[in-house]
Amino acid sequence: xxxxxxxxxxxxxxLRRRILPTELGPCTVHIQEGTGGxxxxxxxxxxxxxxxxxxxxxxRELLHPAAAHDRVLIDLPGWGESTQGARVAHxxxxxxxxxxxxxxxSLGYRRWNLVGHSMxxxxxxxxxxxxPGRTASVTAISATTFGVSEAxxxxxxxxxxxxxxxxxxxxxxxxxxxxxxxxxxxxxIGSTAVMRPLLSPFFAEPASISAGVLRGxxxxxxxxxxxxxxxxxxxYDFGQWRGILCxxxxxxxxxxxxxxxxxxxxxxxxxxxxxxxxxxRCGHFANIERPEHVQRLLEDLLYP
Numbered sequence: 001x002x003x004x005x006x007x008x009x010x011x012x013x014x015l016r017r018r019i020l021p022t023e024l025g026p027c028t029v030h031i032q033e034g035t036g037g038x039x040x041x042x043x044x045x046x047x048x049x050x051x052x053x054x055x056x057x058x059x060r061e062l063l064h065p066a067a068a069h070d071r072v073l074i075d076l077p078g079w080g081e082s083t084q085g086a087r088v089a090h091x092x093x094x095x096x097x098x099x100x101x102x103x104x105x106s107l108g109y110r111r112w113n114l115v116g117h118s119m120x121x122x123x124x125x126x127x128x129x130x131x132p133g134r135t136a137s138v139t140a141i142s143a144t145t146f147g148v149s150e151a152x153x154x155x156x157x158x159x160x161x162x163x164x165x166x167x168x169x170x171x172x173x174x175x176x177x178x179x180x181x182x183x184x185x186x187x188x189i190g191s192t193a194v195m196r197p198l199l200s201p202f203f204a205e206p207a208s209i210s211a212g213v214l215r216g217x218x219x220x221x222x223x224x225x226x227x228x229x230x231x232x233x234x235x236y237d238f239g240q241w242r243g244i245l246c247x248x249x250x251x252x253x254x255x256x257x258x259x260x261x262x263x264x265x266x267x268x269x270x271x272x273x274x275x276x277x278x279x280x281r282c283g284h285f286a287n288i289e290r291p292e293h294v295q296r297l298l299e300d301l302l303y304p
Contacts, residue, residue, distance in 0.1 A: 015073075020106050022099035024077035025086035029103060030056055032063060032071040043110035044136065046302065048073045049100065051118025051144070052229040053168075055080030055220045058117055061291035068303060072107065074100060076123075078225035091228040093236055097127045101134075110134065113302050117141040117287055118258065119229050125241055125248070125271075132245040137301055139249045141294065142259045142284045146238065146266050153234035164201045164257040169230050175223035182223055190218010203283040204255045213288060241270045248274040249301050251294065253282030 015030040034046075046069045048059045056073035057080070063071065076096055078086040100123070104112055113136050116124035121143025128135040148165055151158035155166050175182035189195065195214045200206035248271050252259040264276040277297060282290045 018107070020103050022077055022102055023087075024090060024095055024099050026082055026084065027077055027099055027103050028075045028081040029107070030073045031107070032066060032073075034069045034071070035066050036068040043108070044112065045070045045072045045104060045107075045109040046113045046115065047071075047100070047104065049114065049116040049120030049123050050074075050076070050079065050220075051120050051142075052226045053217065053221050054117065054120075057216060057220070058285075059115070059287055062115075062287055062295055062298070069113070070109075072104065072109070072112075074103065076100070076225075078228070079222050080220065083222070086225075088224045088228050091225070092232045093123060093126050094130075096123055096232075097130055100127060101131055111136050113137045113139075115139045115141070115298065116143065118144050118284065119233075121145070121250075122233065122236075125244065126236075128244045128246055128248070129240045129242075132243060135244075135246050137246050137248070138244070139251065139298055139301060140267075141251045141286050142253065142256050143250065143263070144233065144258050146263050147260050148230075148258055149233045149236055149238075152230040161260075162258070169227070172221075172223040172226040172230075176227045183221075186221045186223060187219055190221060191215055201257050201283075202285060203289060204253060204281045205289070209288070238270060241267075244271050244273075246273065247301065249297060250274055250276045251279060251286055251297065252277075253279050253284060253286050253289065255281075255283045258284050 015032050018029050019026050046067055048056065050056060050058045056075050059073055075082040077099060078088045078091060111134050114124035114127060121140030122145055124138045124140055128138045147162060151162040151165055159166060175186050195218050196206060199214055199217060203209055250264050250267050252264060268274050268276060279286050279290050279293055286294050
Protein backbone atom coordinates (compact mmCIF):
# COMPACT_ATOMS: atom_id res chain seq x y z
CA UNK A 1 0.00 0.00 0.00
CA UNK A 2 1.31 3.45 -0.85
CA UNK A 3 1.91 6.13 1.73
CA UNK A 4 2.17 9.77 0.80
CA UNK A 5 2.57 12.99 2.74
CA UNK A 6 0.24 15.92 2.36
CA UNK A 7 -0.81 19.00 4.29
CA UNK A 8 -4.28 19.36 5.78
CA UNK A 9 -5.96 22.61 6.76
CA UNK A 10 -4.20 25.93 6.89
CA UNK A 11 -1.49 24.95 9.36
CA UNK A 12 1.38 22.52 9.24
CA UNK A 13 -0.50 19.35 10.16
CA UNK A 14 1.18 16.68 8.06
CA LEU A 15 -0.95 13.69 7.15
CA ARG A 16 0.07 10.27 5.89
CA ARG A 17 -2.33 8.77 3.37
CA ARG A 18 -3.05 5.04 3.29
CA ILE A 19 -5.46 2.90 1.27
CA LEU A 20 -6.58 -0.41 2.79
CA PRO A 21 -8.94 -3.12 1.52
CA THR A 22 -12.31 -3.77 3.21
CA GLU A 23 -15.37 -5.84 2.38
CA LEU A 24 -17.01 -2.66 1.03
CA GLY A 25 -14.05 -1.73 -1.15
CA PRO A 26 -10.85 0.28 -0.67
CA CYS A 27 -10.80 2.60 2.34
CA THR A 28 -8.64 5.74 2.27
CA VAL A 29 -7.36 7.09 5.60
CA HIS A 30 -5.32 10.13 6.54
CA ILE A 31 -3.18 9.88 9.68
CA GLN A 32 -1.83 12.74 11.76
CA GLU A 33 0.89 11.42 14.06
CA GLY A 34 0.37 12.24 17.72
CA THR A 35 2.76 14.18 19.87
CA GLY A 36 3.16 11.15 22.14
CA GLY A 37 5.21 9.32 19.53
CA UNK A 38 4.48 6.32 17.32
CA UNK A 39 1.06 4.76 17.84
CA UNK A 40 2.65 1.41 18.69
CA UNK A 41 3.54 2.78 22.14
CA UNK A 42 -0.06 3.23 23.27
CA UNK A 43 -1.96 1.48 20.47
CA UNK A 44 -4.70 4.12 20.79
CA UNK A 45 -6.01 6.42 18.05
CA UNK A 46 -8.51 9.27 17.90
CA UNK A 47 -10.69 8.25 14.94
CA UNK A 48 -12.87 10.66 12.95
CA UNK A 49 -15.94 9.40 11.05
CA UNK A 50 -17.75 11.70 8.63
CA UNK A 51 -21.44 12.01 7.81
CA UNK A 52 -23.49 10.77 4.85
CA UNK A 53 -22.85 14.05 3.04
CA UNK A 54 -19.21 14.52 3.96
CA UNK A 55 -15.66 13.19 3.95
CA UNK A 56 -12.58 13.41 6.18
CA UNK A 57 -12.28 17.09 5.23
CA UNK A 58 -15.31 17.82 7.45
CA UNK A 59 -12.86 17.73 10.38
CA ARG A 60 -10.12 20.01 9.02
CA GLU A 61 -10.82 22.63 11.68
CA LEU A 62 -10.29 20.07 14.47
CA LEU A 63 -6.75 19.07 13.45
CA HIS A 64 -4.95 21.87 15.28
CA PRO A 65 -3.13 21.59 17.53
CA ALA A 66 -1.85 18.03 17.22
CA ALA A 67 -3.12 15.58 19.85
CA ALA A 68 -1.23 13.12 22.05
CA HIS A 69 -2.72 10.18 20.12
CA ASP A 70 -2.61 9.65 16.38
CA ARG A 71 -5.61 11.09 14.60
CA VAL A 72 -7.06 8.80 11.95
CA LEU A 73 -9.48 10.39 9.49
CA ILE A 74 -11.40 7.84 7.43
CA ASP A 75 -13.18 8.22 4.11
CA LEU A 76 -15.71 5.40 4.33
CA PRO A 77 -16.09 3.24 1.20
CA GLY A 78 -18.40 5.17 -1.13
CA TRP A 79 -17.36 8.63 0.04
CA GLY A 80 -14.51 11.09 -0.40
CA GLU A 81 -11.41 9.42 -1.77
CA SER A 82 -12.88 5.92 -1.26
CA THR A 83 -15.32 5.84 -4.17
CA GLN A 84 -13.29 3.79 -6.64
CA GLY A 85 -14.39 0.17 -6.38
CA ALA A 86 -16.83 0.85 -3.51
CA ARG A 87 -19.60 -1.74 -3.10
CA VAL A 88 -22.34 0.65 -2.01
CA ALA A 89 -25.07 -1.90 -2.72
CA HIS A 90 -23.72 -3.96 0.20
CA UNK A 91 -23.58 -1.01 2.58
CA UNK A 92 -25.02 -1.45 6.08
CA UNK A 93 -24.21 -0.08 9.51
CA UNK A 94 -22.65 -3.42 10.43
CA UNK A 95 -20.55 -3.61 7.24
CA UNK A 96 -19.29 -0.04 7.67
CA UNK A 97 -18.39 -0.80 11.28
CA UNK A 98 -16.43 -3.90 10.25
CA UNK A 99 -14.63 -1.82 7.63
CA UNK A 100 -13.62 0.75 10.25
CA UNK A 101 -12.56 -1.79 12.88
CA UNK A 102 -10.65 -3.84 10.31
CA UNK A 103 -8.88 -0.77 8.96
CA UNK A 104 -7.82 0.34 12.44
CA UNK A 105 -6.62 -3.15 13.31
CA SER A 106 -4.60 -3.31 10.08
CA LEU A 107 -2.97 -0.01 11.03
CA GLY A 108 -1.93 -1.49 14.39
CA TYR A 109 -4.35 0.24 16.77
CA ARG A 110 -5.77 -1.76 19.67
CA ARG A 111 -8.10 0.91 21.10
CA TRP A 112 -9.78 4.01 19.80
CA ASN A 113 -11.60 7.19 20.73
CA LEU A 114 -14.34 7.72 18.15
CA VAL A 115 -15.44 11.15 16.95
CA GLY A 116 -18.37 10.95 14.54
CA HIS A 117 -20.44 13.60 12.80
CA SER A 118 -24.03 12.94 11.68
CA MET A 119 -24.06 9.39 10.21
CA UNK A 120 -20.53 9.04 11.59
CA UNK A 121 -21.91 9.58 15.09
CA UNK A 122 -24.47 6.82 14.51
CA UNK A 123 -21.68 4.56 13.25
CA UNK A 124 -19.42 5.41 16.20
CA UNK A 125 -22.12 4.37 18.65
CA UNK A 126 -22.60 1.07 16.86
CA UNK A 127 -18.85 0.39 16.93
CA UNK A 128 -18.81 1.15 20.66
CA UNK A 129 -21.57 -1.42 21.20
CA UNK A 130 -19.96 -4.03 18.93
CA UNK A 131 -16.39 -3.59 20.25
CA PRO A 132 -16.86 -2.37 23.85
CA GLY A 133 -13.44 -3.57 24.96
CA ARG A 134 -11.65 -1.58 22.27
CA THR A 135 -13.69 1.64 22.33
CA ALA A 136 -12.37 4.11 24.91
CA SER A 137 -14.89 6.90 24.22
CA VAL A 138 -17.38 8.27 21.71
CA THR A 139 -18.06 11.87 20.76
CA ALA A 140 -21.20 12.03 18.62
CA ILE A 141 -21.60 15.41 16.89
CA SER A 142 -25.18 15.85 15.68
CA ALA A 143 -25.58 12.09 15.36
CA THR A 144 -28.52 11.20 13.11
CA THR A 145 -30.08 8.54 15.30
CA PHE A 146 -33.67 7.86 16.40
CA GLY A 147 -35.54 10.62 14.58
CA VAL A 148 -33.82 10.27 11.22
CA SER A 149 -34.05 6.47 11.42
CA GLU A 150 -37.81 6.69 11.91
CA ALA A 151 -38.12 9.27 9.12
CA UNK A 152 -36.20 7.05 6.71
CA UNK A 153 -38.42 4.08 7.55
CA UNK A 154 -41.75 5.92 7.69
CA UNK A 155 -41.35 9.13 5.64
CA UNK A 156 -45.01 10.14 5.43
CA UNK A 157 -45.44 9.90 9.19
CA UNK A 158 -42.33 12.04 9.75
CA UNK A 159 -42.89 14.64 7.03
CA UNK A 160 -43.63 17.54 9.37
CA UNK A 161 -40.88 16.67 11.87
CA UNK A 162 -38.04 16.18 9.38
CA UNK A 163 -38.90 18.02 6.15
CA UNK A 164 -35.27 18.94 5.45
CA UNK A 165 -34.03 15.39 5.79
CA UNK A 166 -36.83 13.94 3.68
CA UNK A 167 -36.36 16.59 0.99
CA UNK A 168 -32.66 15.82 0.87
CA UNK A 169 -33.32 12.08 0.79
CA UNK A 170 -35.73 12.45 -2.12
CA UNK A 171 -33.21 14.57 -4.05
CA UNK A 172 -30.39 12.10 -3.37
CA UNK A 173 -32.48 9.11 -4.42
CA UNK A 174 -33.41 10.86 -7.66
CA UNK A 175 -29.76 11.71 -8.33
CA UNK A 176 -28.65 8.18 -7.47
CA UNK A 177 -31.13 6.77 -9.98
CA UNK A 178 -29.32 8.74 -12.70
CA UNK A 179 -26.02 7.02 -11.93
CA UNK A 180 -22.75 8.91 -12.57
CA UNK A 181 -24.57 11.75 -14.32
CA UNK A 182 -26.67 12.32 -11.20
CA UNK A 183 -23.55 12.60 -9.04
CA UNK A 184 -22.01 14.98 -11.57
CA UNK A 185 -25.16 17.12 -11.49
CA UNK A 186 -25.07 17.37 -7.70
CA UNK A 187 -21.41 18.41 -7.76
CA UNK A 188 -22.11 20.95 -10.51
CA ILE A 189 -24.87 22.53 -8.43
CA GLY A 190 -22.49 22.57 -5.47
CA SER A 191 -20.16 24.93 -7.31
CA THR A 192 -22.86 27.55 -7.90
CA ALA A 193 -24.45 30.28 -5.77
CA VAL A 194 -27.53 28.06 -5.42
CA MET A 195 -25.65 26.04 -2.80
CA ARG A 196 -25.94 28.70 -0.09
CA PRO A 197 -29.77 28.79 0.10
CA LEU A 198 -29.91 25.01 -0.31
CA LEU A 199 -27.62 24.45 2.68
CA SER A 200 -28.86 27.33 4.83
CA PRO A 201 -31.12 25.06 6.98
CA PHE A 202 -28.00 23.23 8.20
CA PHE A 203 -26.36 26.31 9.72
CA ALA A 204 -27.46 28.74 12.41
CA GLU A 205 -25.65 31.59 10.64
CA PRO A 206 -25.42 30.56 6.97
CA ALA A 207 -24.14 33.96 5.83
CA SER A 208 -20.95 33.39 7.86
CA ILE A 209 -20.06 30.13 6.07
CA SER A 210 -17.46 30.63 3.36
CA ALA A 211 -18.16 29.82 -0.26
CA GLY A 212 -15.25 27.36 -0.16
CA VAL A 213 -16.84 25.35 2.64
CA LEU A 214 -20.17 25.23 0.82
CA ARG A 215 -18.46 24.17 -2.38
CA GLY A 216 -16.63 21.43 -0.46
CA UNK A 217 -19.89 20.09 0.94
CA UNK A 218 -21.29 19.97 -2.58
CA UNK A 219 -18.25 18.08 -3.83
CA UNK A 220 -18.58 15.57 -0.97
CA UNK A 221 -22.20 14.71 -1.77
CA UNK A 222 -22.56 11.06 -2.79
CA UNK A 223 -26.20 10.34 -3.73
CA UNK A 224 -25.88 6.54 -3.80
CA UNK A 225 -24.05 6.47 -0.46
CA UNK A 226 -26.53 8.84 1.18
CA UNK A 227 -29.48 6.76 -0.02
CA UNK A 228 -27.87 3.50 1.12
CA UNK A 229 -27.05 4.95 4.55
CA UNK A 230 -30.67 6.06 5.01
CA UNK A 231 -31.89 2.55 4.14
CA UNK A 232 -29.48 1.04 6.65
CA UNK A 233 -30.55 3.42 9.43
CA UNK A 234 -34.24 2.72 8.83
CA UNK A 235 -33.94 -0.88 10.05
CA TYR A 236 -31.46 -0.49 12.88
CA ASP A 237 -31.96 -2.06 16.31
CA PHE A 238 -31.07 0.65 18.83
CA GLY A 239 -31.31 -1.81 21.70
CA GLN A 240 -27.73 -2.78 20.85
CA TRP A 241 -26.53 0.49 22.35
CA ARG A 242 -27.34 -0.73 25.86
CA GLY A 243 -24.06 -2.62 25.58
CA ILE A 244 -21.98 0.56 25.29
CA LEU A 245 -19.59 0.73 28.24
CA CYS A 246 -17.43 3.77 27.45
CA UNK A 247 -18.23 7.43 28.18
CA UNK A 248 -20.25 9.12 25.43
CA UNK A 249 -20.39 12.83 24.67
CA UNK A 250 -23.42 13.75 22.53
CA UNK A 251 -23.36 17.22 20.97
CA UNK A 252 -26.00 19.04 18.93
CA UNK A 253 -26.54 22.60 17.76
CA UNK A 254 -29.58 24.45 19.05
CA UNK A 255 -30.94 24.87 15.50
CA UNK A 256 -30.02 21.38 14.28
CA UNK A 257 -32.64 20.14 11.78
CA UNK A 258 -31.43 16.52 11.82
CA UNK A 259 -30.81 15.94 15.54
CA UNK A 260 -33.73 17.10 17.73
CA UNK A 261 -33.46 17.43 21.53
CA UNK A 262 -35.55 14.28 21.89
CA UNK A 263 -32.73 12.23 20.31
CA UNK A 264 -30.35 13.25 23.10
CA UNK A 265 -32.95 12.43 25.74
CA UNK A 266 -33.43 8.96 24.26
CA UNK A 267 -29.66 8.44 24.16
CA UNK A 268 -29.55 9.15 27.89
CA UNK A 269 -32.20 6.48 28.42
CA UNK A 270 -30.27 3.83 26.48
CA UNK A 271 -26.61 4.60 27.27
CA UNK A 272 -25.34 4.51 30.84
CA UNK A 273 -22.47 7.00 30.68
CA UNK A 274 -23.62 9.83 28.42
CA UNK A 275 -23.13 13.58 28.64
CA UNK A 276 -25.33 15.73 26.40
CA UNK A 277 -24.39 19.25 25.26
CA UNK A 278 -26.39 21.70 23.14
CA UNK A 279 -24.30 24.43 21.52
CA UNK A 280 -25.92 27.87 21.11
CA ARG A 281 -26.07 29.57 17.70
CA CYS A 282 -25.15 26.35 15.94
CA GLY A 283 -26.76 24.05 13.38
CA HIS A 284 -25.94 20.56 12.14
CA PHE A 285 -22.23 21.16 11.49
CA ALA A 286 -20.75 22.12 14.86
CA ASN A 287 -17.35 20.94 13.61
CA ILE A 288 -17.57 23.74 11.00
CA GLU A 289 -19.56 26.44 12.82
CA ARG A 290 -18.13 26.03 16.35
CA PRO A 291 -14.83 24.14 15.99
CA GLU A 292 -13.18 25.86 18.97
CA HIS A 293 -16.04 24.86 21.28
CA VAL A 294 -16.05 21.30 19.95
CA GLN A 295 -12.27 21.10 20.37
CA ARG A 296 -12.51 22.13 24.03
CA LEU A 297 -15.17 19.51 24.69
CA LEU A 298 -13.03 16.86 22.98
CA GLU A 299 -9.96 17.76 25.01
CA ASP A 300 -11.93 17.60 28.26
CA LEU A 301 -13.18 14.12 27.34
CA LEU A 302 -10.02 12.62 25.81
CA TYR A 303 -7.33 14.31 27.92
CA PRO A 304 -8.87 15.29 31.29
